[in-house]
Structure formats: structure tokens, C-alpha cells
Amino acid sequence: MSVHIRDYPGIPLKDRDIGEGRVLTTEWHVKAQYAWDTGAALSRFFRALKEGKIYGRWCPGCDRIVVPPRMFCEWCFRPTVRWVEVCDTGRVNTFSVSYVNWDASRSAVPRVPAVIELDGASPGMGIMHLLGEVGDTLEEILRRVKVGMPVRAVWKPPAERQGAITDILYFAPCRDEGATEPGGCGCGGAVGADRAAPTTSGTDACGCGGGEG
Amino acid sequence: MGYQNRVAVVGAGLTRFMRRAQETGKELCFEAARMALDAAGLRPRDVEAVVMATAPDVFDGVHMKGEYLADGAGGFRKPYMRSFVGGGSGVFAAIHGWYHVASGHFDTVLVVAEEKMSSCLPHPQAAFNGIYDQFLERPLGVNLLWIFALEMNRYMQVHKVPQETIALVSVKNKRNGLDHPCAQEGIPGNYSVEEIVGSEVMVWPVTRLMVSPVTDAAAAIVMVSERVAKRITDRPVWVKGVGWHLDSSYWTNRDLYYPKYVEYAARMAYEMAGITNPRREIDVVEAYDPFAYKELHHMEGLLLCDKGEAPRLLEKGVTQRDGELPVCPSGGLLGVGNPIAAAGLMKVAEIFWQLRGEAGARQVSRPVRTGLAQAWGDLMQVGTVVVLGV
Numbered sequence: 363m364s365v366h367i368r369d370y371p372g373i374p375l376k377d378r379d380i381g382e383g384r385v386l387t388t389e390w391h392v393k394a395q396y397a398w399d400t401g402a403a404l405s406r407f408f409r410a411l412k413e414g415k416i417y418g419r420w421c422p423g424c425d426r427i428v429v430p431p432r433m434f435c436e437w438c439f440r441p442t443v444r445w446v447e448v449c450d451t452g453r454v455n456t457f458s459v460s461y462v463n464w465d466a467s468r469s470a471v472p473r474v475p476a477v478i479e480l481d482g483a484s485p486g487m488g489i490m491h492l493l494g495e496v497g498d499t500l501e502e503i504l505r506r507v508k509v510g511m512p513v514r515a516v517w518k519p520p521a522e523r524q525g526a527i528t529d530i531l532y533f534a535p536c537r538d539e540g541a542t543e544p545g546g547c548g549c550g551g552a553v554g555a556d557r558a559a560p561t562t563s564g565t566d567a568c569g570c571g572g573g574e575g
Numbered sequence: 576m577g578y579q580n581r582v583a584v585v586g587a588g589l590t591r592f593m594r595r596a597q598e599t600g601k602e603l604c605f606e607a608a609r610m611a612l613d614a615a616g617l618r619p620r621d622v623e624a625v626v627m628a629t630a631p632d633v634f635d636g637v638h639m640k641g642e643y644l645a646d647g648a649g650g651f652r653k654p655y656m657r658s659f660v661g662g663g664s665g666v667f668a669a670i671h672g673w674y675h676v677a678s679g680h681f682d683t684v685l686v687v688a689e690e691k692m693s694s695c696l697p698h699p700q701a702a703f704n705g706i707y708d709q710f711l712e713r714p715l716g717v718n719l720l721w722i723f724a725l726e727m728n729r730y731m732q733v734h735k736v737p738q739e740t741i742a743l744v745s746v747k748n749k750r751n752g753l754d755h756p757c758a759q760e761g762i763p764g765n766y767s768v769e770e771i772v773g774s775e776v777m778v779w780p781v782t783r784l785m786v787s788p789v790t791d792a793a794a795a796i797v798m799v800s801e802r803v804a805k806r807i808t809d810r811p812v813w814v815k816g817v818g819w820h821l822d823s824s825y826w827t828n829r830d831l832y833y834p835k836y837v838e839y840a841a842r843m844a845y846e847m848a849g850i851t852n853p854r855r856e857i858d859v860v861e862a863y864d865p866f867a868y869k870e871l872h873h874m875e876g877l878l879l880c881d882k883g884e885a886p887r888l889l890e891k892g893v894t895q896r897d898g899e900l901p902v903c904p905s906g907g908l909l910g911v912g913n914p915i916a917a918a919g920l921m922k923v924a925e926i927f928w929q930l931r932g933e934a935g936a937r938q939v940s941r942p943v944r945t946g947l948a949q950a951w952g953d954l955m956q957v958g959t960v961v962v963l964g965v
């Protein structure tokens with residue numbers, strides 16, 4: 363606002379202006395529904411989740427194994443060429459502690475959204491999910507959750523899986539919390555060891571990966 | 576970069592920032608646009624084209640909101656376009672205004688930004704959830720604040736910055752906002768670090784006083800060619816550089832501690848402006864501050880300091896109004912309010928007023944010849960930068 367302008371427009375309303383009928387409003391209630399087809403990459407990804415597996419895609423251009431998988435590489439702008447199974451373990455890249463619901467209302471019990479870098483994918487390949495088994499209060503969560511901490515997926519029972527991201531209930535701290543090296547979390551070899559894709563530095567440290575699809 | 580015209584900003588207008596305005600979006604646009612034209616000494620018929628910035632249609636429940644607002648923004652029977660990159664839109668609109676004039680197509684362009692967030696019930700935050708991936712993220716029960724909290728924590732972890740230091744951004748901007756006549760009621764104030772950190776935890780590490788509010792408001796600027804500027808004003812403020820840049824929507828595959836896209840946008844603007852050392856050559860900054868940490872994040876992306884150094888500049892008082900590099904002297908989004916697109920254009924207007932010496936109580940202490948306004952938006956994805964100079 364310039365010093366040369368003294369009068370500035372705008373009529374701020376208070377709740378009582380509406381409540382007491384001094385200002386009129388018109389309401390519209392919309393019900394919007396959508397059904398999204400999951401596409402080539404995520405269809406395969408979700409089918410694998412039903413089997414308790416996580417798949418990435420390999421790009422020969424940049425030699426990345428990317429998760430979430432995509433049929434094209436946005437760096438190289440060329441098709442990715444191969445499915446690569448990655449681990450259901452990883453590291454916490456960052457996390458938060460949420461006291462708000464989708465509509466900005468408060469939730470009594472906090473949830474813990476996090477970005478988890480999956481073992482077996484290229485470095486920095488994270489997905490967003492929730493952490494669980496980490497406490498119910500902010501203090502406890504902050505004491506137990508550390509960036510870099512190894513975590514593992516906790517899956518729904520196979521019969522309840524729907525081919526959705528929620529087939530993973532949450533990620534929980536690995537039991538051996540002293541583990542500091544990738545692969546030290548005890549997941550090593552849990553999934554197919556026949557590595558079919560070329561390795562990216564650091565991606566096979568946990569001993570998994572390689573299930574070509 | 577070759578272009579036909581030098582471009583000047585010659586007027587700016589702003590409505591009050593309000594939690595809920597009685598005015599419709601069209602009415603807000605009209606007030607801000609008229610004020611900007613009056614300030615420039617121009618008449619509506621002088622305007623050859625109009626640029627509009629306004630954020631998601633879903634806030635208003637009005638489809639093609641740009642067209643809906645056009646009459647209020649002076650767009651009747653004129654070349655008219657809408658710029659939309661989420662929170663980056665307000666500064667992006669000024670960039671569009673620049674190339675409308677720089678191209679030689681137009682001599683006088685009106686740029687209007689509007690947001691009316693209060694219409695969306697129960698809270699406009701819910702309207703933002705559609706920004707998340709519908710397959711991988713929305714089923715987790717997302718809230719807009721999550722991505723910011725995740726990014727803030729990543730920044731804190733990488734640079735070992737305590738929450739208390741970041742809270743100093745809220746302290747500074749909310750205090751600066753006390754001098755802004757358009758500031759939203761209840762938003763600026765004198766707060767201590769303890770009050771900021773101790774306010775209600777929204778999504779840790781973000782507390783209520785580290786988030787900007789929802790706001791209804793409009794802003795406008797008038798941009799003209801050198802030909803027109805020479806005729807109508809002795810004090811044009813020139814557009815020295817513009818830049819914009821977009822990063823990947825695969826945000827969980829990026830390291831959120833540093834906004835590379837802001838750096839690329841800044842480099843583009845600096846190259847055009849002939850700025851080789853932004854730390855010495857930029858005198859005043861309106862960095863985008865919807866969240867407290869964002870101001871620091873953006874100062875680093877704008878190359879105004881090293882990575883991880885912004886918190887130290889803040890602690891030393893460098894970014895205060897009387898500091899060597901004042902940041903958000905307006906009070907910013909944390910101190911004035913955050914009508915998404917209009918907040919970005921408010922920042923351009925603030926730099927305009929600072930460079931003209933018209934900012935009154937908000938005027939920074941040091942002499943200013945070059946200023947920068949920046950906004951950010953989409954899915955932690957877009958950087959938009961305008962460098963102005965006299």
C-alpha cells in the first residue's frame with residue numbers, strides 16, 4: 363500500500379454478520395465423483411502390492427530404478443524398459459506429525475506421514491506413506507522416529523488386499539533399531555535375489571531386487 | 576534475450592486482506608484494478624490487454640474462474656489471459672504482463688490477481704487435497720499441510736536448524752505486518768518465539784503461527800512500455816528480469832531441503848537483469864512466505880546466501896527492515912495474509928512501492944535501487960521471480 367493511498371476497499375465480515383442475517387449467502391452443495399484408471403505403470407504396481415511386492419521401473423538412459431514406477435523417464439524423456447522388484451524396507455527421508463484431518467478439523471491421535479526411501483530403488487527414490495508403531499503422543503513420536511531410521515512395510519493380510527497403496531498399512535521401525543547400514547535391517551534376501559536389471563550404485567545393498575517382470 | 580520494449584510498472588492497487596469479504600471476486604478485482612489505474616493516471620480505455628491470476632476454481636466452485644472474473648478485472652472485449660501455477664500465479668501474472676508489453680504487442684497492460692478462499696466450506700484446505708496423487712497419496716488421508724511439514728522437517732534435519740530459529744521468521748513478518756494498512760485482522764502482531772513455537776501444533780514441525788491464514792483479497796499492477804512510461808510518470812519502476820521454472824511432480828523423488836526450481840528461476844531473472852552477484856546487487860526482497868521456513872528456503876534458492884545460511888542471517892537481523900538485506904518488509908503472507916494469487920502480486924506491488932519510496936512505515940532503512948519478488952507453488956514445484964529496478 364502506497365502512502366499516497368489513504369482509503370482502501372474491502373468489507374470484512376464476521377460470523378455474526380451471517381448468523382444474524384445482515385449479509386446474505388447462497389449455498390451450493392456439489393457432489394463430485396471420479397473413477398481414475400490406474401494406467402499402465404500403476405496397474406502393475408498395484409497388482410504387485412496385492413502379492414506383497416513393490417515394483418519400480420528401470421531407465422537405461424539415467425540408470426535409475428524409479429519408484430513410483432512410470433512408463434517413461436521424466437529426466438531422459440524416453441520409455442523406461444524393465445520392471446524391478448525393490449524391497450519393502452527403506453529409510454525415513456523425512457517425517458511429520460499430523461493433528462489435522464483432510465478437512466482441517468483436529469484429530470486427537472496424531473498420524474505420522476513420512477517419505478520413505480525404498481531399499482533396492484535408486485538413491486532418493488521415496489514414496490509417501492504413514493509410519494506406525496511409533497507412539498501416540500508428539501513427545502513419544504519425536505523420541506522414536508529419526509530421519510535415516512530403517513523401516514519395513516506392515517502389510518494387510520493377503521485376503522484383505524485390494525491392489526491399492528493402502529495394502530501397506532504403514533511402515534514400522536525395523537526391529538533391529540541399531541541397524542545403520544542399508545541391508546542391516548534384516549530384510550536382505552527376503553525377495554528374489556536374481557538381479558536382472560543393471561545395478562545402480564547403492565541400490566542392491568540390501569540384497570534384494572532383481573525380480574524382472 | 577531479445578525483446579521489443581523495456582517494461583515499467585507505473586501503478587499498483589490492493590484491497591484489504593480479509594478472512595471473509597462481503598465483496599464478490601469480481602468486486603474485489605474491480606477495486607484493486609481501479610486503484611492501480613488511478614495510481615498510474617490511466618483510464619480504463621488506455622488498457623490494451625489484461626492478465627488475470629487466480630488459484631484453483633474449486634475454491635470458488637466457479638468453473639473457468641478467469642473468464643468469470645474478467646468483467647471485474649477490466650477484461651471486457653480485450654485480449655485477456657489467465658496465469659495459473661498455484662501459489663506462484665501472482666508473480667507469474669506479472670511475468671505474463673511483462674512479455675505482453677516486451678513483445679511489442681501492447682503498450683499498456685493491466686495485471687490483476689484475485690483470491691476469495693472463504694466461500695469454500697468447511698475449510699479451503701480440503702480443496703487443496705486434490706493436489707496430491709490420486710492413486711498413491713490421497714488414499715492415505717492427506718492434508719495440504721503434510722507436504723510443508725515434511726519439507727520443513729527435511730530442511731531442519733539437513734541443516735540442523737531448530738524450530739525456534741525458523742519461528743523468528745513469523746516473529747519478524749508478523750511484526751512487519753503491523754505497519755500494513757491492508758493486513759488481515761488478527762494476523763500481524765508482536766509475538767515471541769515461545770508463542771510461535773508453542774502455538775497449536777498443526778502438523779509438526781508446523782505450528783499455527785508458522786502458517787499463513789486463508790484470505791480474500793485482490794491486487795493489481797499496471798505495466799507499460801517505455802514509450803508510455805515516459806509520457807505518464809517521472810518515476811517508472813523497470814522490470815529488470817523475469818524467471819520461472821518447474822520441477823517434477825514426483826516430489827517424493829526429490830530432496831526437499833533445497834528448491835532447485837527457485838534457483839533456476841532466479842538465475843534466469845538475474846541473467847536478464849545483468850545481475851552477477853545477487854547478494855550485493857539486490858537491495859530488498861519479498862520472498863514467498865506462506866510458511867515460516869519457506870522464507871529461508873527461498874532466500875537460499877534465490878542465491879541470496881549459501882545453503883543453510885539463511886537462518887543465521889535471520890538471527891543476526893540482516894533480514895529486518897533496517898538490516899542489510901530486508902526480506903518481507905511488507906509483513907508477507909505471515910503478517911498480512913495469504914490470498915494465494917493476490918499474495919504473490921502483493922509482493923510485486925510492495926517492491927514497486929519500496930523502490931518508489933512510498934512504503935511509509937514499511938519503507939526499509941537502506942537506499943533501494945533493485946528489488947526482487949518471488950512466489951512459489953504447485954506441488955512444491957514452481958518458482959516465479961521478478962526483479963524490479965529504478
Ligand SMILES: [Zn+2]
Nearest residue numbers: 421424435438
Ligand atoms: Zn532416465
